[in-house]
Amino acid sequence: MQKIVELRSAVALVGRFPALAGVDLDVHAGEVVLLSGHNGAGKSTLLRMCAGLVPIASGSVIVLGEDLRRNRSAVRRRVGLLGHQTFLYEDLSVIENLDFWSRATGGEKDDGRAALDRLGVAPRLHEVGVRSLSAGQRRRVSFAAMICRRPELWLLDEPHAGLDSAGRDTVDDLVNEAAERGATVLVVSHELDRAERIATRHVTIDAGVVQAGVATCQPDGAGPTDDS
């Protein structure tokens, strides 16, 4: 099966600090991989590295067939990152943000509205400035902006954090649908019970090194055995 993420001894520096100290990881198309680990283990850096945002000091990082050591920006348009930050302009309204980001990533004008509906953001909130939204609402809007991009690789950093139970269910549904359509998902989460329900494989990472990647989470999960 096609490898979407292929890391070999990947070292990523944050400042002069090796946040990732030699990671080996393979993720195949259609997998939903749960990444867990302590605070500061390098999970977020791993996601950002796969998005081409973090310089790679050594090793090999191939994402969606692109060698990121040679060209970090090659994959950026094809991945969707839901990070700790909102990626939204505070001074613009919800719908203005969605329009801007979907058009900036090559989408159409109506993508934004459809995505907001999917995330359960009520139409009355569309014209409201992002500044006056709650954290949970911002999270939904950020997620909507992400799915507007129609990414081939989803990189989700704590997607359930700050959401109510309906929002969490929506996230799970979106991830499942994405996987069915052939997208690949990397989820960082501390809520293992919740995340293991959607993941096909559970990988733990500690102090910048992948520890274990064998557990297959769903009994019916189609995830291939780990060969990293």
Next chain:
Amino acid sequence: MIRDILLIAGKDLRIEGRSRIGVAQVLPFALLVLLLFAFALDPDRGVLQAATPGLFWVTVLFASVLALQRNFGIEAEDGIIDALRLSGIAPASIYLGKVLALIVQLAALELVLVAAVAVFYNTDFHGVPLLVAIAAATTVGIAATGSIYGALAARLRSRDTILPLLILPLLAPVLISATRGSEVALRGEAGTGWSWAALLGLFAGAYLVVGAVLFSPLLEDA
């Protein structure tokens, strides 16, 4: 490319339309500076009239620094830089979009200031084509250099102090050229003024190229 430039510029102008920082803060500041010059220099003995071009452009320069800080402050908040990098828009397009938005805002500011100068400093306007050419080249020059350093400074903790230190010496030849050129134009002797306009045009053109080239490492690594 054109589409992306317009998208970025349109977004900036929309944010200005929403927040009105420029209209509510930068513009009043510029008017206040013009007023303060009148207090500092004796308006009755013609000092103010003689110095009008210089005072005008110094005011524009100071107001530009504020506008720059605002315009790049919005890109530094909440992961926007990462989002722009992820969008895949060419850095040169982002740069030119920011420059375009700044040009529009600075041009609007200058128009209001021209009206204010005409009223408060009692200026007679001669050589209007030359004045327009000088103002256009100056505005592009300020926007072109300002967008490089504005983006560079936006993510620094000491951005409010480092930006003027970087940008004002860089704009020294612009201030000289714009002031002398405007003086010549106001005196109605357009001839030599056009070489000042040409120098301003050279400055603007050079920095548009430099900015478009440097914005990639700037966005990526700085």
Next chain:
Amino acid sequence: MTPSNSASDTATDSAPTGSRSALTSTSSTGSRALGAAALITVALGIVYGLIISPPDAKLGSTVRIIYLHVPTVLAAYLAFIITAVGSAMYLFKKTEFWDLLASSAAEIGVIFFAVTIIDGALWGKVTWGVFWRWEPRLTTSAVLLLMYIGYLAIRALPADPHTRATRSAIVGLVAVVNIPIVHKAVDWWRGIHQGQTVLGTVDPNMAGNQLFAMYMSMLAGILVFVWLLIHRFRVGYLTERTEDVALAEAIEARRLENVGHGG
């Protein structure tokens, strides 16, 4: 390549105690030879510039300040060109060498430019009776000095090496483009209002000991500049070495954290 090798290398050209001190300095055989040459030219420059050279026909004895002014401004411009080349090469190659070269040259350039301006002001005091006139060379120097002070300010902000290098490379390139434009603007500005300046323009009829003094001081300026550049570079290099944790060790330390977490 080995430490023992290097110790024997330096021992051959130093006094017995010198081999110990040479190990803890930024000098090398080459830089010491260069330093000696620089000192000799500086000494000759002092002797010729202050004593042997006759007063200039037009400038009188103030020509002795010109002997300082020309070499320092020459070295400063040389420095800023090196900064620009180093900056461009850094963005291209992304190696520490070019960053250190660019930043070392910028710091030295600022010092030489500051000295140039001080000398120019003193020359002005003698010639015009005032320290400062808006004379084109001085004005240009003042603007450029402020521009490169901005470079050093950006450089002084704490950041990881690559970020800092990229930032300063951008400033180095943006600044150098401005040099000819500042020149043109200032020349026109002053040229329109008053006659051309004499400061900084060497008399083409200069001859004999006067010419020799000028050439000697220019040579001295360039040698001193190169010596300073080498040493500033090495100081910068050492500063980096004291600040960086070797990556291999850092990765090892990072991996050892796993043990702490119980695997």
Next chain:
Amino acid sequence: MTNFYIAAAWVITLGVVGGYALTLVIRGRRLSRLVPAERRRWMADASRDVDADTADATTADFGSVDNIGQSATRSHAAHGGAGGASHV
């Protein structure tokens, strides 16, 4: 008075440049003590110029020069509150 200003110019010029040179030598000596001799490349073969020295370091020394050149884009937790990226 003319001679005074000429003397002042020479003293200031030689003083500032000489003083700067002195600080470089002192800083160099202080820092040299902190860095092992094998990492001070000019010690190894003094006849080579700085360019060759550093080029050599780039290839030979994993973890010093080469990797610094590619290290992270923004200062981060590792640099604490040292400045740099305020939006992190």
